[in-house]
Amino acid sequence: MPETPTGASIRAEALTKVFKGAPAPAVDAVDLHVRPGEFMTLLGPSGSGKTTTLNMIAGFEAVTSGRILLDDTDIARLPPHRRDLGMVFQSYALFPHMTAAENVAFPLRQRKVAKPEAARRVREALELVHLDAHGDRLPSQLSGGQQQRVALARAFVFAPRAMLLDEPLGALDKKLRESLQLEIARLHSELGITFVFVTHDQEEALALSDRIAVFRDGRIEQVGTPAELYETPVSRFVATFLGDSTVFSGTLRGGLLDTGSAHLRAAGPDGACALVVRPERMHLGAEGENTLSATVTDVVYQGAFRRVLVAFDAGGTGQVRDTGTTPVQAGDRVEVGWAAEAGVVVADTPGAAAAQSLDDPVPA
Amino acid sequence: MAVSTPPRRASRAPTEPGSARPPGRGRGLLARATLLLAVPAVVVLVVFFVVPALRLLWLSVTTPEPGLGNYTAILTDEVSLTVVLRTLGMAAIVTVVCLLVAYPYAYLMTIVSGRWRAVLLAVVLIPFWTSLMARTFAWVVLLQDNGLVNTVLGAVGIGPLRMLGTTAGVTVAMAQVMLPFVVLPVYTTMRGIDRKLVDAALSLGARPVAAFRQVYLPLSFPGVAAGATLVMVLSLGFYVTPSLVGSPQQSMLAQFISVQVNQLVNFGAAGALAVALLVVTLVLLGGVALLTRTRGTRSSAGAGVAGGLV
Numbered sequence A: 001m002p003e004t005p006t007g008a009s010i011r012a013e014a015l016t017k018v019f020k021g022a023p024a025p026a027v028d029a030v031d032l033h034v035r036p037g038e039f040m041t042l043l044g045p046s047g048s049g050k051t052t053t054l055n056m057i058a059g060f061e062a063v064t065s066g067r068i069l070l071d072d073t074d075i076a077r078l079p080p081h082r083r084d085l086g087m088v089f090q091s092y093a094l095f096p097h098m099t100a101a102e103n104v105a106f107p108l109r110q111r112k113v114a115k116p117e118a119a120r121r122v123r124e125a126l127e128l129v130h131l132d133a134h135g136d137r138l139p140s141q142l143s144g145g146q147q148q149r150v151a152l153a154r155a156f157v158f159a160p161r162a163m164l165l166d167e168p169l170g171a172l173d174k175k176l177r178e179s180l181q182l183e184i185a186r187l188h189s190e191l192g193i194t195f196v197f198v199t200h201d202q203e204e205a206l207a208l209s210d211r212i213a214v215f216r217d218g219r220i221e222q223v224g225t226p227a228e229l230y231e232t233p234v235s236r237f238v239a240t241f242l243g244d245s246t247v248f249s250g251t252l253r254g255g256l257l258d259t260g261s262a263h264l265r266a267a268g269p270d271g272a273c274a275l276v277v278r279p280e281r282m283h284l285g286a287e288g289e290n291t292l293s294a295t296v297t298d299v300v301y302q303g304a305f306r307r308v309l310v311a312f313d314a315g316g317t318g319q320v321r322d323t324g325t326t327p328v329q330a331g332d333r334v335e336v337g338w339a340a341e342a343g344v345v346v347a348d349t350p351g352a353a354a355a356q357s358l359d360d361p362v363p364a
Numbered sequence B: 001m002a003v004s005t006p007p008r009r010a011s012r013a014p015t016e017p018g019s020a021r022p023p024g025r026g027r028g029l030l031a032r033a034t035l036l037l038a039v040p041a042v043v044v045l046v047v048f049f050v051v052p053a054l055r056l057l058w059l060s061v062t063t064p065e066p067g068l069g070n071y072t073a074i075l076t077d078e079v080s081l082t083v084v085l086r087t088l089g090m091a092a093i094v095t096v097v098c099l100l101v102a103y104p105y106a107y108l109m110t111i112v113s114g115r116w117r118a119v120l121l122a123v124v125l126i127p128f129w130t131s132l133m134a135r136t137f138a139w140v141v142l143l144q145d146n147g148l149v150n151t152v153l154g155a156v157g158i159g160p161l162r163m164l165g166t167t168a169g170v171t172v173a174m175a176q177v178m179l180p181f182v183v184l185p186v187y188t189t190m191r192g193i194d195r196k197l198v199d200a201a202l203s204l205g206a207r208p209v210a211a212f213r214q215v216y217l218p219l220s221f222p223g224v225a226a227g228a229t230l231v232m233v234l235s236l237g238f239y240v241t242p243s244l245v246g247s248p249q250q251s252m253l254a255q256f257i258s259v260q261v262n263q264l265v266n267f268g269a270a271g272a273l274a275v276a277l278l279v280v281t282l283v284l285l286g287g288v289a290l291l292t293r294t295r296g297t298r299s300s301a302g303a304g305v306a307g308g309l310v
Helices: A050-058 A098-111 A117-130 A144-156 A175-193 A202-208 A224-232 A236-241 A352-356 B029-062 B069-076 B078-111 B114-129 B131-143 B148-155 B167-191 B195-203 B207-238 B240-245 B251-261 B266-296 B303-309
Strands: A011-019 A027-034 A039-043 A065-070 A085-088 A162-166 A194-199 A211-216 A221-222 A248-251 A256-259 A262-265 A271-277 A291-300 A304-312 A317-322 A333-338 A342-346
Touching: A027 A065, A027 A221, A039 A050, A039 A202, A039 B251, A050 A162, A050 A202, A050 A211, A050 A262, A050 B078, A065 A317, A085 A144, A085 B195, A098 A117, A098 A144, A117 A144, A144 A175, A162 A175, A175 A194, A175 A202, A194 A202, A194 B069, A194 B195, A194 B266, A202 A224, A211 A224, A211 A236, A221 A224, A236 A271, A248 A317, A291 A317, A304 A333, B029 B069, B029 B266, B069 B078, B069 B266, B078 B114, B078 B167, B078 B207, B078 B251, B078 B266, B114 B167, B131 B167, B131 B240, B167 B207, B167 B240, B195 B207, B207 B266, B240 B251, B251 B266
Parallel strands: A039 A194, A039 A211, A085 A162, A162 A194
Antiparallel strands: A011 A027, A011 A065, A211 A221, A248 A256, A248 A271, A256 A262, A271 A342, A291 A304, A291 A333, A304 A317
């Protein structure tokens, strides 16, 4: 498909959306720069503004204020049909009265591409998503995964400036989701165009993205590569939203965090903060600068390791990835240890409570 | 359009002929017992509908003399041919007018808030629940030479226009009476159309008009077909409104039949005309069923609506 595999850059500047009657802006002065050819994921819980941001880029939602630059042109006030962006929806949004091939041909038909040329590009697009044998089927005769692949083909067949994907895997079951994830990653590298991908699934975001923008309450909390976000989150919210972690909040003074009931070694500036430790950086046993006594509350066997949930004597709960040879059981008394540099000190953002609902064990 | 062949049936609105047919596939005792549920309906239909209808059919080929004279008369007699064609024409015009009014109205219903939707629905349904006679007489009053409509038209410098007893007046009144029959099926179909499909079309480069024409309109077609069929069929046999608002010189088929029976006591001709009306109606229904079926294989979802209503 990609005659000239170029992606546009997308730059949102002070992008704001206020819905009538809403107490707070849905998107609040968001600045975001998506580089040409980049796979950028907008990640956040529902209501965080990520979908509204995407809808404003696509043109479905009017911009309250701010600019959206596609390369150097401000498209914020352009109608959607003139933006040249390929959109993929969670609900597939295939035209039910057209066959798969007719769906894929739709954007070419709008652009008055000559019949033979259009037929060739439709065929190539369907081949690229492995559906060349299904071109004459109606959407209702295809499985959910196949429908979404047709929708992908339809969105890239006209060589758009960028692809916008709104939770495209949200309606699929786990297994299909994983195979389609690979498909999307492959398409991104083969097409070479810019992808903006919206999801609330952190695993999906970590697996696919060049960079991730974490949304919270209409603002971007942090933008970075998956590794940056995982290793060095800037806030408790980001830390708890991406991956599992044990979080202690307290006051840091001279490399010692006072949680009120324990003193933990950690590196960071003095002041109120939260200490985040990933499960794989903690171990059962008294080794390490920090050790806390705890009671095992639950053990989840995961094959290569065990997820051990503990309640600290000093208060709060935590999670340890245990690869030891002697399994522990619920009720066992254990020591939990970790090195001082294993923890990350972050701002103790109040919104962390929201992330707790995503079944991450986060102690108070 | 000009289908005018043999004949039957007067203006008698929805007496669903199909509803009497029992499911009748099961063999078990229970299945047989359930068939009994249909007995009252079948008895009523046979006694008050099938028997008179067959008698009328019989009369049409026996009076005044045996043979198909009454039927050939329809095709050769200028008056009855004119009436048949006028009826078809009127029904077509009323159908088109109804569609033009109902389609945007139904669309409006799909985009407004819940409260406004209830208001819009009430505006359509309240007249629907009002007696047909009352509504028709209201139109007679409104459309008079010095009626409200002409007063308003006069205020803006038009008219006075003669409306009572004209085709225009009948069209307006009939369209108003028929409106719910289009609004409801069209609205039901539209409500089932995913708004995201239009967004998708726009994002794929379709101008708004193209998105409507290539995506929304075909998907709303089943509702349009259902509504149009209902209005067309009901209009063909419409008696009350045309006879009160229209003039005898512009009479439609049902009025013409009534004159044959009540004034000329010509049961043979009336029977033949009634059979003609029935045949035209059936041909129409068959055509729509065929049309929606071929489309139905392509647009899976909504096409059944039309078939169901037909």
